Amino acid sequence: MHIRTIAWQRDAVKIIDQTKLPQRLEYLYIKDLKSLWQAIKLMRIRGAPALGAAAALGVYLGIRDSKTKDFKQFKKELEKAISFLGTSRPTARNLFWGLERMHRAATINKDKAIPRIKEILFKEAQKIIEEDRVTCRRIGYYGAKLIKDKDTILTICNAGILATIDYGTALGVVYRAKEEKKRIKVYACETRPMLQGSRLTTWELKKNGIDVTLICDNMAATLMRQGKITKVITGADRIAANGDSANKIGTYNLAVLSRYHKVPFFVAAPASTFDLSIKSGKSIPIEQRSEREVTELFFKLPIAEKNIKVFNPAFDVTDNALITAIITDKGIIRPPYFKNIRKIIKNIFRDTLSFG
Amino acid sequence: MHIRTIAWQRDAVKIIDQTKLPQRLEYLYIKDLKSLWQAIKLMRIRGAPALGAAAALGVYLGIRDSKTKDFKQFKKELEKAISFLGTSRPTARNLFWGLERMHRAATINKDKAIPRIKEILFKEAQKIIEEDRVTCRRIGYYGAKLIKDKDTILTICNAGILATIDYGTALGVVYRAKEEKKRIKVYACETRPMLQGSRLTTWELKKNGIDVTLICDNMAATLMRQGKITKVITGADRIAANGDSANKIGTYNLAVLSRYHKVPFFVAAPASTFDLSIKSGKSIPIEQRSEREVTELFFKLPIAEKNIKVFNPAFDVTDNALITAIITDKGIIRPPYFKNIRKIIKNIFRDTLSFG
Numbered sequence: 001m002h003i004r005t006i007a008w009q010r011d012a013v014k015i016i017d018q019t020k021l022p023q024r025l026e027y028l029y030i031k032d033l034k035s036l037w038q039a040i041k042l043m044r045i046r047g048a049p050a051l052g053a054a055a056a057l058g059v060y061l062g063i064r065d066s067k068t069k070d071f072k073q074f075k076k077e078l079e080k081a082i083s084f085l086g087t088s089r090p091t092a093r094n095l096f097w098g099l100e101r102m103h104r105a106a107t108i109n110k111d112k113a114i115p116r117i118k119e120i121l122f123k124e125a126q127k128i129i130e131e132d133r134v135t136c137r138r139i140g141y142y143g144a145k146l147i148k149d150k151d152t153i154l155t156i157c158n159a160g161i162l163a164t165i166d167y168g169t170a171l172g173v174v175y176r177a178k179e180e181k182k183r184i185k186v187y188a189c190e191t192r193p194m195l196q197g198s199r200l201t202t203w204e205l206k207k208n209g210i211d212v213t214l215i216c217d218n219m220a221a222t223l224m225r226q227g228k229i230t231k232v233i234t235g236a237d238r239i240a241a242n243g244d245s246a247n248k249i250g251t252y253n254l255a256v257l258s259r260y261h262k263v264p265f266f267v268a269a270p271a272s273t274f275d276l277s278i279k280s281g282k283s284i285p286i287e288q289r290s291e292r293e294v295t296e297l298f299f300k301l302p303i304a305e306k307n308i309k310v311f312n313p314a315f316d317v318t319d320n321a322l323i324t325a326i327i328t329d330k331g332i333i334r335p336p337y338f339k340n341i342r343k344i345i346k347n348i349f350r351d352t353l354s355f356g
Numbered sequence: 357m358h359i360r361t362i363a364w365q366r367d368a369v370k371i372i373d374q375t376k377l378p379q380r381l382e383y384l385y386i387k388d389l390k391s392l393w394q395a396i397k398l399m400r401i402r403g404a405p406a407l408g409a410a411a412a413l414g415v416y417l418g419i420r421d422s423k424t425k426d427f428k429q430f431k432k433e434l435e436k437a438i439s440f441l442g443t444s445r446p447t448a449r450n451l452f453w454g455l456e457r458m459h460r461a462a463t464i465n466k467d468k469a470i471p472r473i474k475e476i477l478f479k480e481a482q483k484i485i486e487e488d489r490v491t492c493r494r495i496g497y498y499g500a501k502l503i504k505d506k507d508t509i510l511t512i513c514n515a516g517i518l519a520t521i522d523y524g525t526a527l528g529v530v531y532r533a534k535e536e537k538k539r540i541k542v543y544a545c546e547t548r549p550m551l552q553g554s555r556l557t558t559w560e561l562k563k564n565g566i567d568v569t570l571i572c573d574n575m576a577a578t579l580m581r582q583g584k585i586t587k588v589i590t591g592a593d594r595i596a597a598n599g600d601s602a603n604k605i606g607t608y609n610l611a612v613l614s615r616y617h618k619v620p621f622f623v624a625a626p627a628s629t630f631d632l633s634i635k636s637g638k639s640i641p642i643e644q645r646s647e648r649e650v651t652e653l654f655f656k657l658p659i660a661e662k663n664i665k666v667f668n669p670a671f672d673v674t675d676n677a678l679i680t681a682i683i684t685d686k687g688i689i690r691p692p693y694f695k696n697i698r699k700i701i702k703n704i705f706r707d708t709l710s711f712g
Contacts, residue, residue, distance in 0.1 A: 022660065022661040022662070023658065156574075187667070189574070190548070190650065190659075190660070191574070192546070192548060192572035192573065192574060193572050195659055195660070198650070198651070198659055198660035198661070198664075199659065199660060199661070202660055202661040202664045203661045206661055206664060211665075212664065212665065213664075213665040213666065213667050214650060214651065214660055214661075214664050214665065214666045214667070215650075215666070215667045215668075216548035216549050216573070216605070216606075216650060216668075217548065217572070217573050217574040218512075218545070218547070218548060218573040218574070218605055218606025218609050219605055219606070219667060219668075219669065219672075220609065221606075221608045221609035221612055221672065222605065222608060222609075222669060222672040223667070225608065225672075249572070249574055249575055249578065250572075250574025250575070250577075252577045252578060252581065253574050253576065253577035253578075253609070253613065256577055256612065256613055256616045257609065257612055257613075259616070260612045260615070260616065294546065294554070294570060294571075294572060295554070295570070297653050297657060297659070298657075300657075301653060301654075301656075301657055302379065303546075303551055303554055303555065303653070304378065304546070304551070304554035304555060304558055304570055305378040305554070305555070305558040305559045305562055305570075306378070308554075308558045308562060308568065308569075308570050309567075309568065309569040309570065310569065310570045310571070311543070311569050311570070311571045311575060311579065312571075312572075312575075313575065313578060316575075316577065316578045316581075
C-alpha cells in the first residue's frame with residue numbers, strides 16, 4: 001500500500017480524510033490555517049506523529065501570505081499561528097514538538113529575508129515529514145526484535161500508517177515483523193467512542209495483508225484469559241520523564257489487564273513524543289471531548305438517552321510500572337525509566353538542535 | 357415509573373421492544389411461540405430474569421392451542437416447545453430455570469385433564485412473573501445494606517427494570533438505596549456491542565431520578581484510578597457452584613480492574629441464576645453472536661472495514677476470587693462460595709419444589 005497520510009501537493013496540505021474511512025478513501029487539500037486547525041480538531045487527521053507534521057505544515061500555511069518585511073512583525077504572525085494550532089488538541093506532545101521546531105527554524109534564521117525564512121519553514125515542515133518516515137522504520141526495526149514467530153498482538157486505536165506518514169509506530173512493529181517473515185496475528189480493539197480501531201486499523205492491516213480480528217474494547221480481558229494474546233503494543237501521545245504514557249482512552253485499561261494476565265505491555269513512540277518537562281503522568285493535560293461522540297454515532301445516529309451526562313476523556317495515562325518497555329526510534333527503553341529515558345532523550349535534543 | 361417489562365395482556369405476551377429504546381417506548385404483543393423465540397434471539401426482550409419469565413409464557417404459547425387429550429402427546433408438544441425456546445440464548449441460566457419450572461408443573465399434574473394442565477401452566481408463568489417482582493425487591497433489600505450514603509456505583513449492561521419485570525437486580529440495589537434516602541451516583545458502561553448501558557440503563561435510571569453518567573467501556577479504568585468509583589455492581593446470567601459468574605461481556609474486565617484498584621465488586625442475581633450442576637465457570641456455555649453486531653450499528657450503519665474477522669462473545673466469566681460478595685434474594689453470599697452457595701441454594705430447591 002503506497003499511501004501517505006500527509007503530503008504537500010497542489011500548493012496545499014493533502015491529507016486523507018480519516019472520518020470517511022473505511023467507506024471511502026478521500027483526500028482533502030487544505031489551503032489555510034483555519035481549515036487545518038479544524039481538520040485536526042475534527043480528527044480528519046489524527047495520530048500523534050501525524051499531528052506533528054500537520055501542525056508544521058499548518059504553521060507554513062499561517063505565514064506564507066504574510067506581507068511584512070520586518071522579522072519582529074513576522075515573528076508575531078508566526079507565533080499567532082503557532083498558538084492557534086496549539087489549541088487544537090492539548091495532549092499530543094508531537095503536535096507541540098512540530099510547532100516548536102518551526103518556531104526554532106524561524107528564530108535561528110531571523111537575520112535572513114522574510115521570503116527566505118518562509119522557504120526555510122517550508123523545508124523544515126517537509127523535513128519533519130521525511131524524518132517521520134525514517135523514524136517509524138527505526139521503531140519497527142527495534143520493535144520487531146521483540147516479536148516472535150506466531151505472536152498474537154493486541155493493539156488499540158490506530159498507531160499505524162494513518163497515525164504517521166506511511167508506516168506507523170505500534171503497527172510499524174507489526175509491518176516490520178511481517179517483512180521479517182514472522183507469522184503474526186493482530187487483534188484490534190475497536191476503540192470507542194471514535195472507533196479508530198474498527199475504522200482505521202482493520203482497514204490498513206487488511207490492505208497490508210496482516211491477519212486481523214476486530215473486538216470490542218471490553219472483550220480484551222476475555223482474550224487474555226484464554227491465553228490468546230502474547231503481547232500488547234500501543235502508541236503514545238505524550239510520555240513523561242518517568243515513562244508514564246498518555247495514549248488513547250482504553251490503553252490504561254489494557255495495561256492493567258496485561259499485568260493481571262502476565263502479558264508483556266509495550267508502548268511504541270518516536271522521541272518527539274517524550275516530554276521531559278513533565279515529571280509524571282499526573283501533569284499530562286487530558287483532552288475532554290464532546291458528549292456527542294458517545295451519545296451519537298458520527299454525530300448522526302443517536303445511541304443513548306438524550307441529555308444524559310457523559311464522561312469522555314480522549315486519553316488515559318498508563319503508569320510506568322505497567323509498561324514492559326518503550327520502543328523508540330533510538331532503541332528500546334526499559335526500566336528504570338527515569339534514568340534510561342534521559343540517556344536517550346538527551347541525544348535526541350542534540351539531534352533536534354542540528355535541524356533548522 | 358410504572359412499567360412492566362413483561363405482562364400477559366390481550367391474550368398475548370406483552371413486552372417492551374428493547375431494541376427501540378431509548379428513542380421509542382414501544383410494546384409488542386406476541387401471540388405465538390416462534391415470534392417469542394425471535395424476540396428473545398433479537399434481544400427485543402433480554403436480561404436473565406426477564407428471559408426466565410418470557411420463556412415460561414413462551415411455553416404456554418407453545419401448548420395453548422394443542423388439540424390433544426392425551427398427556428403423553430401433550431408432553432411431547434410441551435417438550436418440543438421447551439427445547440425450541442432453549443435454543444434461543446444458551447448462557448442465561450434463568451431461561452432454562454423458567455422452562456424447567458413449566459415442565460415440572462405439567463408433569464406433577466399429569467393426571468389432570470389437558471385443559472386444566474394448560475390453566476396450571478398459565479398460572480405457573482404468572483407466578484414466575486409475580487415472584488420475580490418480590491425476588492428483585494429482596495435483592496434490593498439485602499444489597500442496599502452494602503451501600504453507603506454518597507457511594508458512586510459503576511455498572512455494566514442493564515440489570516434493571518428492563519432485565520426483570522419491574523425493579524432490577526443490580527439496579528434494584530440502586531433503587532432501594534435511593535428509597536432509603538442514600539445519595540448515590542451511578543456510572544453506566546455503554547456496553548458494546550449492543551449498547552444496553554447507553555440505551556437502556558441511562559433511560560431507566562434517568563426516568564427514576566438517579567444521577568447517572570454514561571461512559572464508554574474503556575473509560576472505567578480511568579474512573580477507578582481517579583478514585584471516582586466506590587463499588588461495582590453487575591448482574592449475572594449464570595453462576596456456577598463455585599461462584600464463577602457469567603455476565604455480559606466486559607464484566608470480567610471490570611472485575612480485574614476492581615481488584616487492581618481495590619474497589620469492591622458485587623454480583624446481584626436471584627437464586628434462579630445459580631447452576632449447581634456446573635462446578636466452575638469453565639463449563640458455562642458462552643453464546644457467540646453475529647459479527648454484524650460489531651461491524652455495523654443496529655445492522656444499519658457500517659462502522660468497520662468490510663469482511664473483517666470479528667470475535668463477539670456475548671458474555672464473559674468472572675472468577676469467584678474477584679467477587680467480593682454475591683447479592684441474592686436469600687441474602688448476601690460471601691466466600692468461600694462453594695460452601696456458602698450450597699447452603700442457600702439447597703433451600704431454594706426446596707422452595708422451588710413447592711411450586712407447581
